[in-house]
Amino acid sequence: MSPALSFIFSSWLSQHLAFVLVVAGFSLVCMKTIYNLFLSPLCAIPGPWHYAISDLFLLFHVVRLRQCKHIQELFETYGPVVRVGPNKVVFRDLSTTRNVYSIQKFDKSTYYKSLLTCVFLYSFPAHQTNCFRLPIATTTIMRTYMRAYMHLILILHSL
Numbered sequence: 001m002s003p004a005l006s007f008i009f010s011s012w013l014s015q016h017l018a019f020v021l022v023v024a025g026f027s028l029v030c031m032k033t034i035y036n037l038f039l040s041p042l043c044a045i046p047g048p049w050h051y052a053i054s055d056l057f058l059l060f061h062v063v064r065l066r067q068c069k070h071i072q073e074l075f076e077t078y079g080p081v082v083r084v085g086p087n088k089v090v091f092r093d094l095s096t097t098r099n100v101y102s103i104q105k106f107d108k109s110t111y112y113k114s115l116l117t118c119v120f121l122y123s124f125p126a127h128q129t130n131c132f133r134l135p136i137a138t139t140t141i142m143r144t145y146m147r148a149y150m151h152l153i154l155i156l157h158s159l
Contacts (some may be wrong), residue, residue: 036086047074047083053083 013020037053043052051057061070071090073083078111081091091097 033074040086042087042089045083045089046078051084052086055088058084058088088125 018022033053037049040052048057050101058067058070061067070081071084072085074090075092080093083089091100
C-alpha cells in the first residue's frame, strides 16, 4: 500500500472508528443470532424462538422466582424436551435424564482436569473411580446433613 493511501485510510478510520465498531458489533450479533436460530445443533429442539437467541429471557423468570413454573408451562406447550437458551435444554423424561447424566459412560474432559486445583471426593477425572465411592459418600453425607438440619426439617414439615 502506498504511503498516501495508507494515510488516507488511517485518517478515515480514525474519524469513523465509532461507526466501524458499531457496525462490527451489530454484524457479530446478527451472525450469532442466525447461527443460534438456524445452524446450531440445538435448532431442531422445540422451544420459543426468542429463547434460542439469549439467556436473558429465562433470566427474567429466574429473577421473578418463576423459573420452575414457567418451564412447566413450556413443557405443556412444547413437550418433554424444550430449548430454553442458546445452549440450554431442559427435559422431564426420566429415561432421557439417565442417558444425559449417566456417570458410567463418559470420562471428564481435559478441560475439567485442568480446572482441578485440589482433589476432592467428587473430583475424580475417571468415572470408574467415582462410581465406586459415590454410594458410600452419598450415604455418609446425607446422614450428616440430616442430623445437622433435622430441626429445620421438622419445623418446615409442621407448617
